[in-house]
Amino acid sequence: VSAHPTYLLDRTRIQGAHTLEVYREHGGYRALEQVLKKPWTPEQVVQAVKDSGLRGRGGAGFPCGMKWSFMPDPKKDPRPRYLAVNADESEPGTCKDRVLMEKDPHGLIEGVLIAAYALRASTAYVYVRGEYRRPYQRVQAAVDEARAANLVGRNVLGTDFSCEIWLHKGAGAYICGEETGLMESLEGKRGHPRPKPPFPAVSGLWRSPTTVNNVETIFNVPFIVERGAEWFRSIGTKASTGNFLCGISGHVARPGVYELPFGVSARAILEEVAGGVWKGRRLKAWYPGGSSSGLLPAAAIDTPMDHDSIKAAGSMFGTGAMIVLDETVSVVEASRVISRFYDHESCGQCSQCREGTQWIDQILHRIENGRGVPEDVDLLESLARGMAPGKTICALADAAAIPTLALVKHFRAELLETIRLGRIPDGCVSLRATRALEETHA
Amino acid sequence: VTKIFVNGREIEADPKQPLIKACHDHGIDVPMYCYHPGLTPVGSCRICQVEVKQGDTPPRIVAACRTPVAEGMLVDTESAKAHETRRECLEFLLKNHPLDCPICDKAGECDLQDYAFAEGQARGRSSEPRRKLEKRKSLGDVIVLDEERCILCSRCVRFFQDVTKRPQLTVEGLGSHSVINTFMDRPLTGNYQGNLADVCPVGALTLKRFRFQARVWNLTKTPSTCAECSRGCAITVEALRGRTVQRFRPRYDANVNRWWMCDAGRFAFGPVTLPRAPQGSAIGGRLAGAAVRGFDGIELAPVDLALDLAADLLRAHPRPLVVASPFATCEEARAIEAFAALLGVAPCFVSPPPNGLADDLLHTGDPCPNRRGLTELGFESLEPAALIARLQAAESAVLAGERVAELAGVEALAKLPRSLRLVLFDVQARDLAALDVEVGVPTHVEKTGHWINVDGIWRDVRAALAPPKEVRPLEDTLAELARRLASEGARAR
Numbered sequence: 031v032s033a034h035p036t037y038l039l040d041r042t043r044i045q046g047a048h049t050l051e052v053y054r055e056h057g058g059y060r061a062l063e064q065v066l067k068k069p070w071t072p073e074q075v076v077q078a079v080k081d082s083g084l085r086g087r088g089g090a091g092f093p094c095g096m097k098w099s100f101m102p103d104p105k106k107d108p109r110p111r112y113l114a115v116n117a118d119e120s121e122p123g124t125c126k127d128r129v130l131m132e133k134d135p136h137g138l139i140e141g142v143l144i145a146a147y148a149l150r151a152s153t154a155y156v157y158v159r160g161e162y163r164r165p166y167q168r169v170q171a172a173v174d175e176a177r178a179a180n181l182v183g184r185n186v187l188g189t190d191f192s193c194e195i196w197l198h199k200g201a202g203a204y205i206c207g208e209e210t211g212l213m214e215s216l217e218g219k220r221g222h223p224r225p226k227p228p229f230p231a232v233s234g235l236w237r238s239p240t241t242v243n244n245v246e247t248i249f250n251v252p253f254i255v256e257r258g259a260e261w262f263r264s265i266g267t268k269a270s271t272g273n274f275l276c277g278i279s280g281h282v283a284r285p286g287v288y289e290l291p292f293g294v295s296a297r298a299i300l301e302e303v304a305g306g307v308w309k310g311r312r313l314k315a316w317y318p319g320g321s322s323s324g325l326l327p328a329a330a331i332d333t334p335m336d337h338d339s340i341k342a343a344g345s346m347f348g349t350g351a352m353i354v355l356d357e358t359v360s361v362v363e364a365s366r367v368i369s370r371f372y373d374h375e376s377c378g379q380c381s382q383c384r385e386g387t388q389w390i391d392q393i394l395h396r397i398e399n400g401r402g403v404p405e406d407v408d409l410l411e412s413l414a415r416g417m418a419p420g421k422t423i424c425a426l427a428d429a430a431a432i433p434t435l436a437l438v439k440h441f442r443a444e445l446l447e448t449i450r451l452g453r454i455p456d457g458c459v460s461l462r463a464t465r466a467l468e469e470t471h472a
Numbered sequence: 473v474t475k476i477f478v479n480g481r482e483i484e485a486d487p488k489q490p491l492i493k494a495c496h497d498h499g500i501d502v503p504m505y506c507y508h509p510g511l512t513p514v515g516s517c518r519i520c521q522v523e524v525k526q527g528d529t530p531p532r533i534v535a536a537c538r539t540p541v542a543e544g545m546l547v548d549t550e551s552a553k554a555h556e557t558r559r560e561c562l563e564f565l566l567k568n569h570p571l572d573c574p575i576c577d578k579a580g581e582c583d584l585q586d587y588a589f590a591e592g593q594a595r596g597r598s599s600e601p602r603r604k605l606e607k608r609k610s611l612g613d614v615i616v617l618d619e620e621r622c623i624l625c626s627r628c629v630r631f632f633q634d635v636t637k638r639p640q641l642t643v644e645g646l647g648s649h650s651v652i653n654t655f656m657d658r659p660l661t662g663n664y665q666g667n668l669a670d671v672c673p674v675g676a677l678t679l680k681r682f683r684f685q686a687r688v689w690n691l692t693k694t695p696s697t698c699a700e701c702s703r704g705c706a707i708t709v710e711a712l713r714g715r716t717v718q719r720f721r722p723r724y725d726a727n728v729n730r731w732w733m734c735d736a737g738r739f740a741f742g743p744v745t746l747p748r749a750p751q752g753s754a755i756g757g758r759l760a761g762a763a764v765r766g767f768d769g770i771e772l773a774p775v776d777l778a779l780d781l782a783a784d785l786l787r788a789h790p791r792p793l794v795v796a797s798p799f800a801t802c803e804e805a806r807a808i809e810a811f812a813a814l815l816g817v818a819p820c821f822v823s824p825p826p827n828g829l830a831d832d833l834l835h836t837g838d839p840c841p842n843r844r845g846l847t848e849l850g851f852e853s854l855e856p857a858a859l860i861a862r863l864q865a866a867e868s869a870v871l872a873g874e875r876v877a878e879l880a881g882v883e884a885l886a887k888l889p890r891s892l893r894l895v896l897f898d899v900q901a902r903d904l905a906a907l908d909v910e911v912g913v914p915t916h917v918e919k920t921g922h923w924i925n926v927d928g929i930w931r932d933v934r935a936a937l938a939p940p941k942e943v944r945p946l947e948d949t950l951a952e953l954a955r956r957l958a959s960e961g962a963r964a965r
Contacts (some may be wrong), residue, residue, distance in 0.1 A: 186740030203646070220643070225515040225538045376647035378624060379516035385564035388648040394602040409597055421533065423515060 031288065031298045031458060035265060037253050038246070038273055039289045042133035048168050050175040059181060061252035062140050065147055066189045070255075077147035079251060081259035083271035087126075088116055088207075088244030089320065090251035090349045090425075091270070091337040100231035101239050103344035104150050113146045114155040114216065114230075117169075117245045118200045118207035120159055121320035123351035126275035127245035129287045131158070131165035133322040134249075135172035142257055143186065146457065148195045149241050152289035153194050154189050154371040156274030160200040184357050208424045209242040211377065222281070222377050223424035246275055265325020270336035273351045278304045281311065281356035283317040299335060300354060311356040321368045322429030325361065345436065360458040362442045362448045365433060366394035367461070372430035385426035388416040390434055397445065400452035407445050411438045476545040485541040492536035500703050501551055503558065503587045503672045505565075506625035510712055511634050514538075517625050519565070519587070521557045523548040528732055530888025533557050536568035559591055563790065566596060568603040568648075569674075570620045578675030580688040584623065585674075588765060590807050593642070605651060608963050611641075612659035614735055615668050615677050619651045624678035628668045633730060634794040636664050636833060644683060651677070663835060670721060672733070682719055683740060684904035687711045695723055696924060699799060699916045700737030702838040704925035705729035706738070707916050709936035717744050717936065719919055732912045734835045741898040743875060748940070754901040759912040761942035763901045770903055775911060775942055779949070782895045783956040789868035789893045795874025795880070796821040796851055797898075798840030800946070802935055805842070808872050809874045809948040820852035822859050822871075822880045836926050839879070841916075841957040845924035860884045863906075868893040872946060874915055877902055913946045914939040931943060 046052040052099065053059070065075060080095030101111065115138070117125040120133020130138060138369065142154045157263055158166045173195050176182040186190045204457055205211045206221035213235050215221040256261050262272045270292035276299055279285045283305030289298060300306060307313050311330040323346040326333070333343045340347040355364055369391040378384045390413055393406050411434075418431035439446065447455050454460045473484040476491075478500050487493035490513055495502045506517035515538035524539065525531040525546040533553060549555060565593075566588060573579045605619035629641045629652065632907035640660050644653045650888065660668075668677040691710040698705040698720060706725035711717045720740070722733035752771045757845055760946060763770050764777030773781075786792060794812040796805055798821050805819075812819040830837025847853065859880050859938055863869055869892060877898050878883055888894070888906040896910040918939035923931045 134578035148620075161901065225535070373648060378643065378645070378647040379514070379626075380518050381519070381561050381564045381623070384624065384648050384650065385567045389564070389567055389598065389600065396600075404627070416557075419520060421521070421557060 031302045034290045034291050035274075036273065036274060037257075039129070039287070041276055044392060044454055045132060047053060048135050048172065048307045050136060050172070053134070056410070057256075059135050059381065060141050060254040061138055062181070063145055063187060065185055065230035065255055066191055069189070072150055074150045075251075075255065077146060078254055078259050079148070081307035082250075082254045082262040083259075083269070084247065084250055084254060085270055086244055087250075087338065087349070089224065089322070089346075091347055094243065094247050097243075098145075098149055098241060099147055099232070100229065101241060102232070107239065110153065110236075111140065111149060111151040112235045112238060112240040113149055113151040113415050114209075114212060114240055114242045114244060115142055115154065115156040116207060116212055116242055117158040117162070117165070117249055118212060119162070119349075120204045120207050121315065121322060121349050121351065122368065123279050123320045123353040124277055124349040125279075126277045126349065126351070127160060128165050129275070130245055131162070131247050135169040136167075136176065136251055137252065138169065138245055139172055139176050139182065140432055141251040143181065143193055144251050145241075145243065145248055147191055151241070152192050153196070155197065155216055156197050156199055157206070158199055159218060160202045161206075166197060166199060175324060181312065184366070192225065197373060203377075204371075205377045205426060208426065210424065212242060212412060213240065220377075222379050223426075225423050232403060235450055267334070267336045267338075269338050269408065270347075274335075275302075276335065277349070277351040278354065279351065280316075280354035281308050281359070282306065282354045283308050289336070293332050293339075294336045295332050296352065297331045300331065301350065304352075304354075307354060307356050309356070311358065313354065314359055315355045315361055315364075317353040317433075318345050318350075319342075321335050321353065321371065322346065322425075322432060323348040324432045325355075325365070325440060326436070327440045344439070346432065352410065358459040360398075360454040360460060361444055362398055362446070363439060363454060363458075363461050365437045366391065367397050367431055369394050369430065372426065374388045376426055376430070377424075380422035380427060382417045383422050383430065386427065389458045390415055390430065391442075397449055398454065401460050402445075402452075404449055406449065407438060407442060408433055410445075414438070474541045474543050476541050476543070476547060478547040479549055481593040488540045490537050490545065491522070491524070491534075491539045491541050491545075493898060495522075495536065495542050495547070496558050500549060500611060502536050503583070504537065504689065505583060506627060507625050508523055508630075508671055508731075511627060511630040511671070514630070515624060516616050517565070517623065518561045519558055521554060521561065523551040523554045553593070558930050559593075562587060563597070565623050565758050566592065567600075568620070569623065570668070572600060572621070575684075576621065576675040577678045577685075577688075577950060578672075579619075581673060583673040583739045603648070607703070609653075610659070610675075610680075611654055611668075612661065612665060614665040614680060615660060616683065617652060617681050618676050618834055621674050623649050623674055624652070625673055626652075627671040627673065628677055631664075635667070636662060638662065661733040662827065663736055663831060664833065665733065666735045667722070667732050679719075686718045690788045691718060692936070694917075694934050695932070696917065696934040696936060697841070697931040698729075698733060698737040698740070699742075699841045700734065700740040700839070701834075701836045702843050702921055702926040703728065704835050704841055705733045705737060705802055705834060705930070706931075707733060709934075711917075711937050715842055719740065719833065728925065728927075728931075729834055732834060734829075734831075734833070736829055737880055738834060744917050749901065754910070755903050756941065757900060759901040759910060760940035762909070763791035764910075765908050770901055770907060770910070775944070775949075778909050778911050779953050779956060782953055784909075785895065786868065786870070786953075786957060787895050789819055791815060792868035792893075792895070793817070793862055793866040793871065794819040795854070795876060796846060797871075797876035797879065798823060798842055798846060799875055799916055800842060800846065800873040801919060801923060802845045802849065803921040804840065804845055804873060804919075804946045806853065807950045809849055809851075811870075811872075811950045811954050814957065818850075818852065820854045821846045822861075822876060823855055824879050825855060831836050838926065841925075841931075842923040844926060844928060845922070856881045856884065863888055863892060867893060868895070870897070870915075871894045872950065874895040874913055877904075897949060911949055912940065912943040913949070914943055918943070919945060 151247035210224040414434040418428040753761035
């Protein structure tokens with residue numbers, strides 16, 4: 031990867047950047063002042079975000095400016111308006127928002143304020159994953175500081191714009207990261223996703239117009255305001271603009287969160303950024319963007335990391351969280367770990383998801399433990415097809431079905447071999463065996 | 473109206489109404505579990521998926537319960553894709569559903585069973601063990617929950633949220649570990665718990681009172697009206713092989729009770745399931761024929777003889793107090809009115825005070841199902857105390873109609889002096905000092921006629937079963953007695 035412009039993580043490397051003082055020293059809240067004092071109209075901000083081509087970083091990659099423009103005209107719709115920031119980062123493999131919230135919370139707050147201004151929302155909620163104790167504390171401290179400095183609350187910086195920011199802690203449910211589940215949870219109910227339509231912009235929090243954005247998406251906004259849509263579009267690819275945070279984990283030499291422009295090949299990320307597959311081993315498979323994106327074989331490693339290319343390769347860009355599996359991994363076992371997760375996290379409303387996630391997990395568990403039959407492979411495929419796409423209220427069923435379909439598509443031979451042997455094939459180190467070994471040494 | 477096309481047929485629907493409702497209103501079958509026309513749709517069971525094409529976008533599969541109708545929408549409920557999607561959904565629903573249809577009370581009227589029979593595969597593809605959960609969890613006095621049979625449609629949860637507005641149930645646990653439970657395991661309360669057994673599309677919530685009592689395909693079903701209060705809810709009377717009543721279930725009536733009924737009415741069997749009096753005795757059960765006062769007290773007698781005696785008695789003690797039961801149909805009331813007119817008196821009816829069960833949903837608290845009808849016919853309403861006072865002053869009295877003695881107060885009636893000559897037309901003979909003649913009458917499930925409910929709506933009362941052989945409609949019995957009085961009177965002249 032050649033030298034490329036960075037902006038998202040720049041401040042996170044500065045000592046004390048989470049404090050208002052240091053944040054301001056490094057140009058913090060300048061974008062907000064620009065918007066409020068110049069002043070920009072909310073429509074201008076929406077237009078700038080539209081022009082920038084910013085796509086949501088939460089997994090679906092929906093154009094952010096377009097989502098904002100779905101909010102109804104405030105002249106015709108007097109209901110209160112809300113911004114909800116999705117900081118319930120719980121997609122397995124994903125840990126990008128955490129870095130931003132811990133190291134640069136004011137960057138998020140500035141983004142929230144600008145977004146709220148653009149959406150004409152006077153209340154913003156940040157829904158923080160319950161396990162994210164430190165990020166929660168950092169963002170809360172930053173909100174308190176900002177409030178004391180008249181950046182949050184009534185008449186921000188002496189202007190007519192008022193915006194309250196409230197933090198809300200999740201309680202450990204993956205489904206509360208789904209935008210409608212998040213809204214239900216914010217309202218104090220079980221995090222059961224709501225059917226769409228109506229979409230949140232029409233009927234969201236407390237049946238009022240609401241926009242839900244991911245932390246990283248919001249984080250991009252001040253930069254777009256300050257440096258311009260033109261600049262933003264110059265980074266990345268035509269359809270996926272800007273930089274993204276790539277959290278690479280699994281069997282790599284240097285796992286971590288890296289800032290990269292869209293379109294860099296996955297091989298470049300793996301080999302140049304993350305130091306290649308660990309222990310000198312070979313690559314077996316990889317998830318491009320969290321556990322919900324379909325597993326891709328090693329052969330697809332030259333795919334550029336952007337929404338359209340990954341989609342063309344048969345997977346999903348998701349949260350850009352690459353999970354790398356080396357040659358010793360049993361994909362059956364890895365898939366079973368993930369299927370267990372979806373069974374555990376399905377909210378249980380839709381029949382296909384409630385029963386299907388459990389069924390897939392049971393089958394994979396059986397195969398792994400030597401009780402599989404060859405028909406199981408086709409059964410897995412047919413079950414996954416019965417669950418997705420778009421057959422349920424939310425996308426959790428899809429998230430469980432897609433990796434299953436990818437497993438059957440790319441690793442049918444290994445599945446059948448595991449079934450035939452009645453155990454994980456030679457050359458694969460069973461996760462369970464590894465763990466047992468570690469325990470005996472400890 | 474919004475025009476849509478379903479399976480090539482043009483249909484007019486109310487704007488914004490759920491697509492499934494539009495289909496059902498026009499007799500197009502779309503299966504449903506979580507959807508219920510009386511509850512907020514949630515779109516979670518996904519069995520109602522149909523194929524919809526709107527505008528230029530390619531056809532897509534949608535849940536018909538959560539899709540509002542839109543002008544020009546092209547709907548195909550029978551497309552291969554729609555069938556396939558629903559079949560897949562059904563397979564998931566059946567994955568953990570126990571195979572206990574043979575002992576399930578819901579079998580025969582179970583939506584899951586019906587649809588599995590119509591569309592399902594003969595063999596399941598799952599070799600996994602089925603979920604083991606609680607098979608008989610008591611949710612209070614009325615309902616028992618079988619967690620294994622539950623398909624988590626949440627209709628029961630929404631019933632309390634939407635209908636009684638007092639939420640009592642919730643889904644506990646997550647995903648495949650979800651179960652229905654009451655808040656903090658507290659038993660259900662209220663007068664509407666029985667509806668849960670009706671809204672439950674499977675055999676998860678069943679009535680304790682109906683548990684293992686009958687197979688539903690052996691029940692004969694007759695549309696009729698509930699006798700519990702003056703609301704007159706539309707019900708179905710369900711009797712085992714047309715003989716013993718097993719259930720009262722609510723029947724949809726848009727103007728009265730919609731889909732619901734209260735537990736008081738649901739279990740108001742009263743004299744309906746009263747066993748016959750012991751062989752050879754008139755007291756201690758349902759009076760099948762007639763009874764008269766003999767040397768040894770109240771004895772069984774042929775109806776003809778009883779009527780002869782009643783005629784003699786009324787001739788000797790003319791101008792009796794004529795009292796109707798508030799259970800009397802308008803037709804019976806007219807007969808009573810005519811009978812009273814013959815004797816030259818004005819009829820009244822016994823009207824027990826409100827029973828305290830009134831609520832803001834259905835129960836009116838007034839235990840007189842035909843108060844309105846009797847009042848409109850000019851019957852005077854008499855509270856039991858006032859009635860007893862009048863009886864004490866009377867020389868003779870005729871009490872006519874189902875449960876009339878019970879409603880007047882059996883204890884108070886028993887204290888009336890022997891000097892009062894009492895002719896009773898009721899379902900049960902009782903040992904009253906004043907009683908001279910009693911003739912059996914049909915119960916409200918054995919007679920046909922009309923009540924007028926509290927809002928002035930005519931309610932159909934329909935005979936669901938035949939009364940005991942000797943029991944004849946009250947109208948006929950009174951006409952018979954009137955004929956005797958008239959002819960004997962003529963002979964005397």
